[in-house]
Amino acid sequence: MDVSRRNFLKLSGLSIAALAAGLGFDPAVAEAKGYVLKLEGSKKIPSICHFCSGGCGMLLYVKDGKLIHLEGDPDHPTNEGTLCPKAASLLSVANSPDRVIRPRRRAPGANHWEDISWEEALDIVAKKTKEVRDASWKAADEIVNAKTGLPESFLVNRAEGIAFLGSAEVDNEESYLISKFSRLIGTPYNEHQARI
């Protein structure tokens, strides 16, 4: 029986008594048992990696509403259960103490953030959007007609003071709503990092 130092430490945690009795069981089985215990009672939910454009499948193990384990989805035809180091590390994002978890505001000139509610934050942004939209509204472009030499007015409906940088990091549905939201409020200045 081959008991490495690492396995030995695990075993010692499990049953000192069993060891004292000259083991009396197979450590490999004990280790498998420990692994099963960790995931026992968890739900397996498939998801998709959030890094490169491979779209590799991940399997998330969720227990009591918490993400406890993450691995490659063996059924996914692209990655067949494998994950790169970045994807494998995504477990830590779910419970990272460094996540921003409530809306915050930095006042003009301030050197710190203050927490605010979603409602307050949305109100501030909605009002600002209306204010900038109304103040920077350009109803028409004047263009000189090449034939007549006279300026001609063309309806353009642009909120010149608003730009929206969208994202290749969000879902299709979100990306689409960014597109739609921007154009509905009157800004064609909607770009994102695909350009770069």
Next chain:
Amino acid sequence: MSPSFGRGAMTNSWSDLKNSEVFLIAGSNCAENHPIAMKWINRAKEKGAKIIVVDPRFTRTAAKADIFAQIRPGTDIAYLGAIINYILNQKLYDEKYVLNYTNALLKISKDYKLDDGIFSGYNEKTRKYATTSWAYQLGPDNKPLKAESLEDPDCVFAKLKVHYSRYTFATAENISGIPAAKIKEIAEVFCQGKPGSILYALGMTQHTTGVQGIRAYAIIQLLLGNIGKAGGGINALRGEPNVQGSTDMANLVSNLPGYLPYPINTDKTLQDYLVRNGSFYEKHLVALLKAWYGANATKENDYGFNYLPKTNPSVNATMVKIFEMMNKGQFKLLFNVGSNSLVSIPDRKLVRSGLAKLDMLVVSDLFEIETAQFWREPGVNPADIKTEVIMFPAAFVYEKAGSMSNSSRWIQWKEAAIKPLGESKPDLDLLDHLFKKIRKLYEGSTDVKDAPILKARWDYGEGEPSALKVLQELSGYDETTGKLLPTIGDYLKAPIGTASTGCWIYAGVTGNGNLAARRKNDDPTGLGLFREWSFAWPGNVRILYNRASCDEAGRPVDAKRQLIWWDSAAKVWAGNDGADVVDKTKGPDTPEGKQSFRMNPEGVGRLFAATYMSGLPVAPPTDGLPPIGIRPGGLCVDGPLPEYYEPTESPSTNILHPKVSISPVALVVSTQLGKSEEYPHVLTTYGVVEHFCAGGITRNIPWLNEIMPEPFAEISKNLGEKIGVKEGDMVEVASARGKITVRALVTDRLQTYKVNGKDTETIGMPWSWGFASLSPGPSTNDLTIAALDPGAGTPEYKVCLVNIRRA
């Protein structure tokens, strides 16, 4: 790719890579940046496929290569031009494919020419081209004249021959630093393997000549007959989890969702828009307007066409230019969702000064990225920054339901696995709640300017919006019944104005249940098509342009890799893949059934990106209005054929045409430019496997920071010796725009090379760091140049000039 093939997307798929016989991987270090690609490439290699890697560094991908060539960054068109020249001279092209599936025989206008590095139509004042002389000679039916043979001096094929005759192996060596014999070996090996696949990523696009580099790939692959085939194609390895989807959804100033051209100020009516863009877009634009304005989009009001904001075509508002406009004070409010420009934009002080000019910056992200706290970057006094910043906490990928489209165009759905952390919410909620609040503020307004907000259709549920409802809007409705349209075919058959879809290429994705959520991983052909796993646009076609995998009679040319075929008994295009044809019931003897590249106006692949609008009527319309064609060909604003230009900052002048050394139409935004006397070395930037893009997520993951803790400058042993620097020493790297201090990595992966006989050095630096996060570090984009590709707006991150010294 769009000007060549009609669609701007990776042609094949990840799992299809196993079908290739030879790979040219140039402009991608996929072993680190797309590890999953390597899995499938290795499978092909096990079966005997050859791998060619061309890169400025001996990368982890190069470690798997049969042939490796170290190239001077930004000189790809020189060696690719030499390969094209070799293919033409040695007659290595697939003659049947070239004759039937490309525009090789079509005759080009006699006014077209290239003179000393300048194409016909150049305007020195505007630094732009008029593209009229890049057109075909048209017959009385307004169709391009076809030459009798490839020998006709007016035909595209002849133009190609003349153009690339200047690109000898010796010239290519002098420009690129790759030995002539090596370029010849690459050409021989790549032409011998069929099918051959080309893989690229940002290494190819981040240049002032990025689009033309991909055009050179397209020319090679069309000549060799490698497009539309399993194991062939041009595989653009897209850089982010949903960059295919976000491009489809048009978070871009130049498009509306589904690659519809963006309306401009002179488009007073839908009719004007169609005169410019062709009738092909009528159905799709009207369907989009129906999705956006619902019952308020009627035939009488031009389907709400004038609710849309129109752009001014003389203003270039692409990503980097937006920051230039911000610096000039145009924008007061910036929304910044899911990107970190303060780290990722070249010459990044442009971002810092631009953000300070805003009234308000609205950020939504997972972590407190650099962009959100630009006001407290070291060296900045927060009291001087008057910008109000509102930051929303975003939910992560597995905390929300929705779909993402991977590089293979697979639209993959996932459910929320856990609740968002703390008070964080999906961006879907942010946008939904915000739009409803804004609409409330405008309630009751009769001002015409407020109509687009008040008349909009915006109905994704009360409380938390439903992502599925949004995907259903993309998939499309029969507006007369309010029911989902089952398939893209049903959408295409519906009369104009009776159907809606938010993005027509996604039509049908939820028409028969949510097909994006399918998880059947059967692969009966063994070709890696997986047609019942999720849903691929368009219409679940897995290999684009697969009509070109058949001969003229509709029979597969490769017996081992059969994708589609004409079933003459059933009178339908059948096969293992969905047929990428105009109409599945139109056989190979019909004009529709002959079209191999149905998204192009000529119906064929475009070796020469000619100016052309198909379907223009022979007689002028009787109503006196301007004629409307069907569809225009995609144009490259910098020329119909790829020509070699030096990078904006270069250690050499252009030996092909010294007077026109750099691209005459490149957009240079940076104001501080360096010369090689002061900044003798070439800097190229890249990513590492442990970090992702601007590091907003990965620099906050402890495991990854442990493996890759800090940025560095990678230099050759020769350069290390010359400046007295050993591995691990600190060095200062400086460009005309800034300087940063990092550790040196002295390596064999970079070698000194010769450019026009002169010893030259490349310095490599990863760029994923910034001043914030768990693992802060200097930003390489303090050094890079904001010089843009004139068509795509992509910056030249991959080349600028620097100097280096021991710090």
